[in-house]
Amino acid sequence: MLNQSKNIFNSGKTIFSAVMDGKVTGQINTARFLLKILGENIDESRLVLLEQPEKSKMFFFNWVKYLANFAKTSYFNNIKCVYIVANRTRKSFWFRDLFPLTLAYFSGAKLFYHIVGNDFRDFIDSLSAFERKFFFILVSKNTCTFVVLGSRMEDEVNDTISTCCPLSFEKEFIHLPAFISNGSIDGSKEFFESAKINSTITLGFMSNLIPEKGFNYFLEACTLFLRNHPDCQVWIAGPKFVDGHYELLDELVDQKRITYYPYLDGDRKWQVLSKTDIFALPTFYKAEYLPLSILDAMLCGCYVISCDTGDISKYIYEFNGALVDKESVTSIFNQFEKFLGASQAYDRNKIRDFVVDSFAEAKYRETLSVVWLT
CATH class of the missing domain: 3.40.50.2000 (Glycogen Phosphorylase B;)
Incomplete structure (x- = not known):
């Protein structure tokens, strides 16, 4: 167990948002394990899963449910942390990641943006100038912690931000490599x-x-x-x-x-x-x-x-x-x-x-x- 006196995740509500179901990938395995560890270390009443819809024939139906859960979650008080396992495509930004990013922006919560794939630059390049500025506005209001797999990924994210971001903002990096269960x-x-x-x-x-x-x-x-x-x-x-x-x-x-x-x-x-x-x-x-x-x-x-x-x-x-x-x-x-x-x-x-x-x-x-x- 973590030191509860220092654990900011127990000082308010934590919103965890990721795709949890569908074809098993490294990203889904990571999301499941992160949620498991959070559940072991956070009071049940403080941990909220905002599950994102997987790509399937039922996507639209599941997306409507996702919107309803987002609307419900947006009324919560004392949101301290928003943890997103990012999807990193233009379409997924609008249909998935936009909503937890908006929660973090308006609640003033600490944002963890977890990048599992080595394609952050491709994601940013896929956005229009307006979309790019909008994305960086959402992540830059408070200090954003980028959770990456290693030093090469940190360099890529830093280089992408320095060349593509029209805003200056404080950011932190944490290296969280792969693991074997x-x-x-x-x-x-x-x-x-x-x-x-x-x-x-x-x-x-x-x-x-x-x-x-x-x-x-x-x-x-x-x-x-x-x-x-x-x-x-x-x-x-x-x-x-x-x-x-x-x-x-x-x-x-x-x-x-x-x-x-x-x-x-x-x-x-x-x-x-x-x-x-x-x-x-x-x-x-x-x-x-x-x-x-x-x-x-x-x-x-x-x-x-x-x-x-x-x-x-x-x-x-x-x-x-x-x-x-x-x-x-x-x-x-x-x-x-x-x-x-x-x-x-x-x-x-x-x-x-x-x-x-x-x-x-x-x-x-x-x-x-x-x-x-x-």
């Missing part, structure tokens, strides 16, 4: 194989199957690798999207050269990752910062191959992975071959211990206490 640590441990690495190599990929995640570059590199090492096992997991380019994926699946999982979660995810040697995510997605799938892979002892995107390079060392060139089949293939030649040197226990020590839930909670007591 205690449930994930315990669940993965059940299937963890410390001696998995051997001459028969297994390659894997897990993410949304959009071009910027690099899945086609992974598949092309795997095709080359399979020519030299036909006993190699390959799997790829992630949902497909309309107008995606899945010709190569479908061909390899039809030929039974790779295994495709539309979704991997729960025990099945840990089982598959624990039998994997190399996990590759050669992402060049602009909004990427630190994909949770990379942390899941390291938790299972996988050697990780990725790109210098977002904050990924900060956590890739010689003992646990390698960085490859963006949009380069050759670079990925070469790392596959390099790993095979030195696979016995990699310690799955060391890889798992590193990610547990760096991203344990307890460490995240400790950082959260700084947020709550600011």
